[in-house]
Amino acid sequence: MASLKKDNFVLMVPGHPSSLSVIRWVVTRLARAADLTPDQVDQIEIAVDEACTNVIEHAYESLLPKPPIHLEIQTKDEQFVVDVIDCGQAFDYDSFVSPKIPEHWLEGHERGVGIFLIRQCMDEVLYDVLPDERNRMRLVKKRHPLPLSESQPDPC
Template identity: 25%
Template sequence: MVNGDSAEIVVPATIDAIEQVAMYLEEFLEKTEVPMMEATRIQLAVEEAVTNVVMHGYDDSGGDVLIRLESSPAQIAITIIDAGAAFDPTTIPPPDVTADLDHRKIGGLGVHLIRSVMDEVRYARERDQNKLTLIKNITSG
C-alpha cells in the first residue's frame, strides 16, 4: 500500500457530480491497493454522504462539496466538507431494517449504510461548514 497518500476534489453539489466523485475515488483506491470489497464499501459510504449534501445541503442557489482522501498503511480517511445547512448524520436514529414492506421507510438508510461499512464516523460544524470524516481500517492480506 502506498504510504501517506492524499488527494482532494471539489465538485458542485449536484447529482451528476456523484459519478465524478466515484471515478476519482476509484482511481485513488486502486492506487492505494485497497482490497476490492473494502473499496466498494468506501465507495458506498462516500456516495451516501455526498448524496445527502446534494439532496439536503444547499438551497436552490447550490454550492460545492469538497472530498479529501488520505491513506496510511492502516486506514483510509475521507473528509467531506460543505457549506450547506448544518446536518449531523451521527445523530440520525437507526432505521427499522426489520419492518415489512408496508411499513418500510427509505429515509435514513444512507446514514445506516455509512455507519455499517465504516469503522468510524465523525462530524463537526466548523466555520459554518459541515465536516464529516469517515474512517476505514484496512487489514492487509
C-alpha cells in the same frame, strides 16, 4: 498507481448529482491504490456516494446556486480517510437513530437508510462543524496491508 499510496488528494466538485460519478471514479481508484480489498473499495464507494448525495439533497436543498463539495482523501498507514465537506445546512448526526431493518421497509418507508448504510460500510464515521462553519463528515476505513510477500516491490 503506487505513487498514490501515501499521498493526500483534494477534490472540489459542483454540488450537483452529475458530480457523483466523478466522485465515485476518483475515490474507488484511490482506494484500490491503497491496497484495500475489493469489498472494502465497494463499501467506500457506497459510503462516499451516500454522504455526497446527502449534501446535495439535504444540506444544499434550499441553496442556489449550489455550492461545491470539497473532498479530502488521505491514505495513512492504517487508515483510508475521506472527508466530505460542505457549506450547507448542518445535520444533527448525533441524534440520528438507525432504522430497524427490514421493518423500515414494511412500515412503508422508501428512503432514509443512507446514514445507516454509511455506518455499516465504514469502520468509523464522524460528523462535526469546522471552525469556518463548514460541515465535515469523516469516513474512515481501516487498512489491512498485504503481507510482505504479496506487496509490490519498491522500485527505489
